[in-house]
Each structure stands twice: as structure tokens, then as C-alpha cells.
Amino acid sequence: MSSSEQTFIAIKPDGVQRGLIGDIISRFEKRGYKLVASKLVSPSKDHLEKHYEDLKDKPFFPGLVTYMLSGPIFAMVWEGRDACKTGRSILGATNPLASAPGTIRGDYAIDVGRNVCHGSDGVESAKKEIALWFKPEEVQKYKAAQFDWVYEKA
Numbered sequence: 001m002s003s004s005e006q007t008f009i010a011i012k013p014d015g016v017q018r019g020l021i022g023d024i025i026s027r028f029e030k031r032g033y034k035l036v037a038s039k040l041v042s043p044s045k046d047h048l049e050k051h052y053e054d055l056k057d058k059p060f061f062p063g064l065v066t067y068m069l070s071g072p073i074f075a076m077v078w079e080g081r082d083a084c085k086t087g088r089s090i091l092g093a094t095n096p097l098a099s100a101p102g103t104i105r106g107d108y109a110i111d112v113g114r115n116v117c118h119g120s121d122g123v124e125s126a127k128k129e130i131a132l133w134f135k136p137e138e139v140q141k142y143k144a145a146q147f148d149w150v151y152e153k154a
């Protein structure tokens, strides 16, 4: 498991409006993950439909796209060992009522249609999502000063 695995994490419009950006960044930082890209954006309907294209046949798809269009989204790329799977466990279960306390959704959300955050569900989807949301030059490469304090081995 590489310490350079990357995941796409986004704070959805409700999370931005509710003032949760700082806390969500802080949870990933404190865990030891490295921020390599971030921006506050208002993507087009086409962009959001592409992001969620696997769900286009679901009955909640139109509502999901409307929700994602309802305000700015804070998009990020986080890097570190097992970033995709561990990122998902930091977010909590899709349905916040099933999310454990201590997770982002378990602490801040109730309805599945207002679940505050997005995280890639695997390495392959992370690659696709990072390429959709960021230009290559927007994703930084650097060694975090804390690297040797977080990892026993690279």
C-alpha cells in the first residue's frame, strides 16, 4: 500500500454553507494525510452529471444533481497510505443515520440527501475523479515535513 495513494474528497454545498470546511480539513490533516490540491468551485450540471454518471439511473439522481448545484463545493485531493479506504471511513457511511459518531457524517448529518461530503470509493475512481476536478498542474508534489513522523517506512 503506497504512501502516495490519492483520493478525491469534496465538501458538498451543505458542508460549505454550514461552515464545516475547516473541521473537515483538520480531520484529514490530523490523521496524517497530506493536502495536495484544493479549490472552492461551482461546477456545471454536465460536470456533476459526469461525476455521478454511475448513479444516473437511480431515482434520486436528479435531486442529487440539484443538491450539488445548490452552492459552491470545496474540492480536495488528499494523499497518503490507504487514502481512499481510510478517507471513506473518516467520512462515515453514505446514510448518516448509519454513520458512527466520530465520523464526519456521523457528527454532522442526518439525511442521505444532505450528507456533507464525498470521497472516492477506490483507487480507480479516485484517478478518474481527480482528473475530472483538477488540472495536473493544480495537484502539488512535495514531501510533507511530518512524513517520517507519520510513516515508519515509505
Ligand code: GDP
Binding pocket: 055, 060, 063, 064, 093, 094, 112, 113, 114, 115, 117, 118, 119, 121
Ligand atoms: P457515497 O459514495 O457514500 O457518497 O454514496 P453513493 O456513491 O452511493 O451516492 C452518492 C451520493 O448520492 C450520496 O453521497 C448521497 O448524497 C446521494 N444518495 C445516495 N443514495 C441516496 C438515496 O437513497 N437518496 C438520496 N436522496 N440521495 C442518495
Ligand code: MG
Binding pocket: 119, 121
Ligand atoms: Mg460514491
